[in-house]
Each structure stands twice: as C-alpha cells, then as structure tokens.
Amino acid sequence: MDLINNLSIGFGVAFTPINLLYSFIGVLLGTVIGVLPGIGPLATIAMLLPATYALPPISALIMLAGIYYGSQYGGSTTAILVNLPGEASSVVTVLDGYQMARQGRAGPALAAAGIGSFFAGCVGTLMLAAFAAPLTEVAFKFGPAEYFALMVLGLIGAVVLASGSLIKAVGMILLGLLMGLVGTDVNSGVARYSFDVPELTDGIGIVAVAMGIFGYGEIISNLGKHVDEREVFTSKVTGLLPTKEDFKRMIPAILRGTGLGCALGILPGGGALLSAFAAYTLEKKTKLKPGEVPFGKGNIRGVAAPEAANNAGAQASFIPLLTLGIPPNPVMALMVGAMTIHNIQPGPQVMTSNPELFWGLIASMWIGNAMLIILNLPLIGVWVKLLTVPYRWLFPGIVLFCAIGVYSTNNNTWDIWMVGIWGVIGYMFIKLGAEPAPLLLGFILGPMMEENLRRAMLLSRGDWSVFVTRPLSASLLAAAALLIVIVALPTVKRKREEAFVEVD
Amino acid sequence: MKIKSQKDFFSGLMFMAVGTAFAWGATNYNIGEGARMGPGYFPLMLGILLAAIGAFTIFEALVVETEDGERVGHIAWKPLSFIIASNVVFGIMLGGLPAIGFPSFGLIVGIYALVFIAALAGDEFKFKEVLVLATVLAIGSYVAFVWLLKLQFPVWPSFIVG
Numbered sequence: 001m002d003l004i005n006n007l008s009i010g011f012g013v014a015f016t017p018i019n020l021l022y023s024f025i026g027v028l029l030g031t032v033i034g035v036l037p038g039i040g041p042l043a044t045i046a047m048l049l050p051a052t053y054a055l056p057p058i059s060a061l062i063m064l065a066g067i068y069y070g071s072q073y074g075g076s077t078t079a080i081l082v083n084l085p086g087e088a089s090s091v092v093t094v095l096d097g098y099q100m101a102r103q104g105r106a107g108p109a110l111a112a113a114g115i116g117s118f119f120a121g122c123v124g125t126l127m128l129a130a131f132a133a134p135l136t137e138v139a140f141k142f143g144p145a146e147y148f149a150l151m152v153l154g155l156i157g158a159v160v161l162a163s164g165s166l167i168k169a170v171g172m173i174l175l176g177l178l179m180g181l182v183g184t185d186v187n188s189g190v191a192r193y194s195f196d197v198p199e200l201t202d203g204i205g206i207v208a209v210a211m212g213i214f215g216y217g218e219i220i221s222n223l224g225k226h227v228d229e230r231e232v233f234t235s236k237v238t239g240l241l242p243t244k245e246d247f248k249r250m251i252p253a254i255l256r257g258t259g260l261g262c263a264l265g266i267l268p269g270g271g272a273l274l275s276a277f278a279a280y281t282l283e284k285k286t287k288l289k290p291g292e293v294p295f296g297k298g299n300i301r302g303v304a305a306p307e308a309a310n311n312a313g314a315q316a317s318f319i320p321l322l323t324l325g326i327p328p329n330p331v332m333a334l335m336v337g338a339m340t341i342h343n344i345q346p347g348p349q350v351m352t353s354n355p356e357l358f359w360g361l362i363a364s365m366w367i368g369n370a371m372l373i374i375l376n377l378p379l380i381g382v383w384v385k386l387l388t389v390p391y392r393w394l395f396p397g398i399v400l401f402c403a404i405g406v407y408s409t410n411n412n413t414w415d416i417w418m419v420g421i422w423g424v425i426g427y428m429f430i431k432l433g434a435e436p437a438p439l440l441l442g443f444i445l446g447p448m449m450e451e452n453l454r455r456a457m458l459l460s461r462g463d464w465s466v467f468v469t470r471p472l473s474a475s476l477l478a479a480a481a482l483l484i485v486i487v488a489l490p491t492v493k494r495k496r497e498e499a500f501v502e503v504d
Numbered sequence: 505m506k507i508k509s510q511k512d513f514f515s516g517l518m519f520m521a522v523g524t525a526f527a528w529g530a531t532n533y534n535i536g537e538g539a540r541m542g543p544g545y546f547p548l549m550l551g552i553l554l555a556a557i558g559a560f561t562i563f564e565a566l567v568v569e570t571e572d573g574e575r576v577g578h579i580a581w582k583p584l585s586f587i588i589a590s591n592v593v594f595g596i597m598l599g600g601l602p603a604i605g606f607p608s609f610g611l612i613v614g615i616y617a618l619v620f621i622a623a624l625a626g627d628e629f630k631f632k633e634v635l636v637l638a639t640v641l642a643i644g645s646y647v648a649f650v651w652l653l654k655l656q657f658p659v660w661p662s663f664i665v666g
Contacts, residue, residue, distance in 0.1 A: 050655070051653060053653075053655070054653050054654060054655070165512065165561075167557060167560060167561055167564065168512065168515050168561060170557055171515065171516075171519040171554060171557045171558065171561065174519075174523070174550055174553055174554040174557060175519065175522060175554065177550055178522070178523075178526045178547060178550050178551065178554065181546065181547050181550075185533075185543040187543070188533075188534070188542065188543045190533055190534075190543040192529075192533060192543055192547065193526070193529055193547075216587055216588070216591070219583070219587060220580060220583045220584050220587050220625075221580070223580060223582075223583035223587075223625050223626060223627075224578075224579075224580025224583055224584075391626075392623070392626040392627070392628065393633075393637055395587075395622065395625070395626070396590075396618070396619045396622040396623050396634075396637060396638075396641070397637075397641055399587060399590055399591060399618060399622045400594070400615060400618050400619065400622075400641055400645070402591075403591055403594045403595070403618065404611075404645060404649060404657075407595075407598060407657075408649070408655045408656075408657075411656055412599075413595040413596075413598060413599035416591060416592075416594065416595035416598070416599075417592070417595060419591060420588050420591040420592055420595075423587065423588060423591070424584070424588060427580075427584060428518075431511075431576050431577070431579065432511050432514055432515045432518065432576065433511040433512075433515070433574065434511075434515050434518075449546075450546040453541070453546065454541045454545075454546075457538050457539055457541060458539060458540065458541075460539075461539045462537060462538030462539030462540075463538075464538065
C-alpha cells in the first residue's frame with residue numbers, strides 16, 4: 001500500500017527524538033502564547049516564527065506545525081474560559097463553552113474540546129495523507145489559468161465567510177493584493193512602489209505585517225478600552241474530567257463534527273470556519289435528550305462538535321496548501337510565509353522532490369495533535385493560571401517579542417520600523433471596522449495571482465476568454481460567481497447577518 | 505448630506521486614496537498589453553478596482569441608514585503613541601542611528617527602554633513592578649535568544665564592547 005509506505009517514511013522522519021522534542025516545544029510554546037488573552041493564533045505564529053529560524057527545514061516545519069496546533073488549542077481555551085474567541089472559527093465554541101465555564105464546568109469543556117480536536121485531527125491527517133497523492137496528480141494538470149481561477153475562488157470564499165461588511169472585506173483583499181506587489185517584479189526586474197528604499201525592493205515582510213496588525217494593533221485597541229470592557233476570567237475551575245454522561249453525549253457529536261469538517265474543510269476560503277458553524281447548527285437541529293442542557297446554556301455537544309469540525313477543517317485546509325501551494329486562509333498564508341523563509345516553496349513539487357519533508361510534515365501533524373492532548377489534559381490547571389496574568393504585565397512582553405522576532409528575520413532594524421507602521425495601520429483598521437484577516441491572505445496571493453495571470457494571458461496571446469473556455473478554470477470561476485450571487489440574495493443575506501449577530 | 509456610517513465612510517475614503525495612489529503609481533511603469541503585461545498592468549487594474557470599491561463604500565455609507573451612525577469613536581492616542589514609541593526606541597537602541605552617529609546601545613538596554621516606555625501606555629504604572637518585569641524579560645530574552653537560539657544581536661553597547 002502506497003499510503004502506509006508513505007506514512008512510514010513520514011513517521012521515520014518525524015519520530016526521531018530531536019524532532020519529537022521540537023514538536024513538543026512547538027506545541028508547548030504555541031499553547032502558552034495562544035492561551036494569553038488577546039493574542040490570537042495569527043499573532044502567536046508570527047511571534048514564534050523566529051524561534052524556528054536556526055533549525056534545519058524539516059525540524060523547523062515540524063515545530064511550526066506544533067506551534068500551529070498549540071495556538072489553535074490555546075485559542076479555544078481562551079474562548080471557553082474568557083469568552084474571547086481568538087479567531088473566527090472558535091466563535092461558536094464560545095456560545096456553550098463560556099456558559100459551561102461560568103457553571104464551573106470549564107474542565108469538561110476544555111477536555112471535550114481537546115478530545116474532539118484530537119480525534120478530528122487523526123481522521124484529518126489520514127485524509128490528508130490519502131488525498132495528497134492523487135490531488136498532486138491533478139495539480140500537475142493545472143495550468144496558469146486554473147491557478148488564477150482557483151485563487152479567485154479562494155479569495156471570494158474568504159470574503160463570503162468573513163463577518164461584517166462584504167464590500168469592505170473585498171476592499172481589504174484588494175488592499176492586501178496591492179501591498180503584496182510592493183518590491184521587485186520578477187518578470188521585468190522593476191522595483192515597484194519601493195521609493196528607492198533598498199529594503200522595500202525585497203517587498204514587505206509578511207511577518208512584520210502580521211505582527212503589526214495582529215500584535216500591536218490589537219494591543220493598542222485593547223489598551224484603549226476601559227478596564228471593565230476587557231473580558232476577564234473570574235470563575236473557578238473544578239473537576240477537570242468529563243463525566244460518563246458527558247462522554248455519552250459528546251462522542252456522537254464529535255463524530256458528526258469530524259465528518260462535516262472533513263467534507264467542508266477542503267473548500268477554499270474558510271473551511272474551518274464554515275465547518276464549525278455547520279457543525280453547531282447541526283447539533284442544534286438534533287433533538288435534546290431528556291435532562292440535557294439546552295444549547296447556548298452550556299451543552300457539551302455545543303463545544304465538542306464545532307471544535308472537532310474546526311480541527312478537521314483546519315487539517316483539511318492543509319490539502320490545498322500542500323498540493324497546490326495555495327493558502328486557503330490567513331493562518332495558512334502565514335505558514336506559506338514561514339515556509340518561504342526556510343526556502344521551501346509549497347506546491348505539488350514538494351511531494352516529489354522532497355518526499356521526506358512532505359510526509360514528515362504530515363506525520364508530524366498527527367504527532368502534534370497527540371502532543372496536544374498529552375500536554376493539555378493534565379495541564380489545564382496551568383493554562384487557567386496563565387489566564388489570570390494581568391494584562392499590564394503581558395503587553396510589554398508581547399511588544400518586546402514582536403520587536404525581537406522581527407529584527408531577527410533579517411538582522412535589520414528596518415523591519416522594526418515596519419512593525420511600528422503596520423501597528424498604526426492595524427489600529428486604524430480596527431477603528432474603521434475593516435477586518436484585517438483577508439488582507440493577509442491577499443498579501444500572500446498577490447504576487448502568485450499576478451504571475452499566473454501573466455502566464456495565462458501570454459499563453460492565450462492576450463485572449464481573456466481563456467479563463468472561461470478551459471473547463472476546469474471556467475467551473476472554478478463559476479463557483480466563485482455562484483458564491484457571490486448566493487450571498488447577495490436577500491434571504492441569504494439576512495440569514496448571514498443573523499448568524500453573525502447571534503454569534504456576537 | 506449626512507454621513508450615515510462613519511466607519512464605512514472613512515474605510516471607503518481609505519480604499520479610494522490607496523487605490524488611486526497605486527493606480528497612479530502604476531502609470532510610471534510599463535503597462536504593456538494583455539498578452540505581454542508590463543509591471544504596471546496588474547497594479548493598475550487592482551488600483552482602479554479598489555478605488556471603485558471605495559467609491560461604492562462611500563456611497564453606501566451616505567445612503568444606507570444605520571442605527572447608531574457607526575461612529576469611529578475616540579482614538580486611543582496614549583497607548584498608540586507609547587506603544588509605537590517603545591518600538592521605535594528599541595530599534596534605535598539595537599541598531600543605533602548611523603546617519604547621525606548615534607551608537608548602538610544593544611539588546612539589554614533596548615529591552616529596559618522598551619518595557620518602560622510601553623508600560624506607560626497602560627492604566628497604571630508602578631515603577632518597581634515595571635523594573636522587575638523588564639529585568640525578567642531581559643534575562644529571559646538573553647537566555648532564550650542569545651544562548652539557546654544563538655540569534656545574532658548586538659547585546660551590549662557598542663562603545664563598551666567595541
């Protein structure tokens with residue numbers, strides 16, 4: 001069997017003591033930073049990225065995957081305990097998770113999230129391994145027109161799932177695409193929008209952008225609020241493990257959530273977010289057993305199902321990244337940035353030219369998930385303690401780590417100035433109610449889109465119809481158009497707004 | 505004409521300004537044609553699109569009623585200026601300002617400067633507490649970044665270690 005063969009290569013790479021150690025450190029750091037209130041997964045990954053610079057590529061990727069899972073889980077923890085969703089996909093976890101925490105059942109809620117994520121992660125990894133090879137075959141059939149169409153679909157998908165104003169989200173994507181174009185144009189060698197600054201000819205660093213917007217911008221916005229507006233954790237945690245009754249209820253929910261996550265997660269855009277929403281809606285539709293707490297009041301199924309779906313979806317979102325090299329969401333966009341720093345260009349060629357790295361990474365995802373559960377079930381008490389660290393001790397540390405981290409990217413103070421500038425811009429975005437996450441996605445996709453557009457048009461001799469005459473590209477674009485039409489329909493529009501309101 | 509959503513109005517203004525600037529900048533580069541796109545083609549397209557989206561956002565902000573006017577609200581000048589200042593000072597301490605001959609003071613001095621300035625952004629400032637925090641972060645960073653990760657930093661002031 002190819003699959004088993006491949007996975008054994010992967011585990012052979014990942015199961016060395018040193019790589020296990022890196023995975024462990026990654027998960028630990030990711031969780032520790034991710035748990036801190038007000039720091040979402042994006043800021044966590046951006047902050048910890050420099051810690052991997054000194055490592056060889058495989059170890060660095062393994063550690064990054066660990067950081068990614070750790071930060072995701074850390075995000076769920078703050079969602080449950082402090083009512084503070086670090087990112088959009090843990091928004092639904094808040095609904096029942098925080099209610100459970102308020103009733104003193106934070107332990108079972110965290111355990112449900114952990115177990116749900118672990119199970120979903122295992123299934124997701126298997127699926128990733130099974131689908132990666134055939135999908136890579138498909139990827140080689142993709143021409144530039146198809147890549148361009150796929151990126152359009154991905155960007156539209158990300159917009160549709162963003163909360164808030166559609167039109168502003170489109171604007172933010174375009175803004176990101178344009179920012180991504182700053183620097184030397186690969187085709188002509190012209191330095192675009194660099195104002196004769198030598199550092200700008202290399203383009204704007206994604207790490208500086210992410211740290212500025214999601215680190216500094218958030219901090220400034222948080223400090224601008226009055227103390228009582230900030231969410232703090234007050235309740236006590238007693239009884240860490242779920243009861244037998246809890247297990248009986250959450251197991252079917254986890255199974256349903258995983259199924260949904262695997263199916264929906266592969267969609268470009270925000271697979272993880274969509275699957276979490278869908279899973280919660282599905283649980284709400286199923287009948288309550290006698291004696292069960294209603295949804296929104298602390299039902300354990302309302303935590304387990306979306307968390308499982310979220311994690312399965314997150315796993316599945318690695319599929320387009322690894323096979324096509326296209327990041328489906330902002331977190332993955334940051335991962336692309338990280339891989340590029342380690343001189344790995346994600347895409348179909350990675351699997352053939354560097355199978356150890358490819359399968360090692362996939363194996364390390366499973367290991368990361370396993371580490372997470374080993375680390376977190378016994379350490380829930382410690383995470384809870386971390387949440388009580390006052391914000392006035394936290395934020396100077398965050399500012400410091402961002403500044404140190406970004407400096408070490410190029411050993412150049414230029415990047416420190418860039419974080420500062422992006423911090424101001426990020427704060428402005430928050431003030432204007434313009435969601436910055438789509439910008440990051442556009443930022444990574446900008447140069448890729450331009451390159452593929454140019455090549456497609458060169459091959460078609462300037463004929464724009466190439467995008468609709470090639471069946472694959474036409475159907476991808478049709479799907480994108482359909483998404484826009486569906487969202488613009490009055491009934492759906494209202495439903496969408498209701499869904500986001502309900503969640504707020 | 506009344507602005508019905510301040511947030512959208514200014515977002516639209518921002519989109520229009522940036523879009524126009526990029527589109528105008530693109531005209532300085534070779535635009536080319538469909539089959540042979542120059543470096544200006546794609547940014548020109550995107551810039552025009554962004555400006556159009558901005559115009560539409562402004563139009564919506566002036567026409568569509570909102571409940572509370574979606575005001576931008578006050579700007580938190582104090583945290584904004586102290587956080588950014590701490591960042592800038594840290595950069596200067598680390599790299600110095602060669603243009604005016606200001607020497608590099610190194611990582612450790614930089615950390616103390618950053619923590620003290622950043623802490624001023626918060627609601628309360630207790631000198632002793634901040635001192636302890638800065639010391640902990642300085643030692644922690646030295647161990648983590650210089651010892652363990654072996655990242656290259658000027659650690660001490662350049663006029664002392666030379």
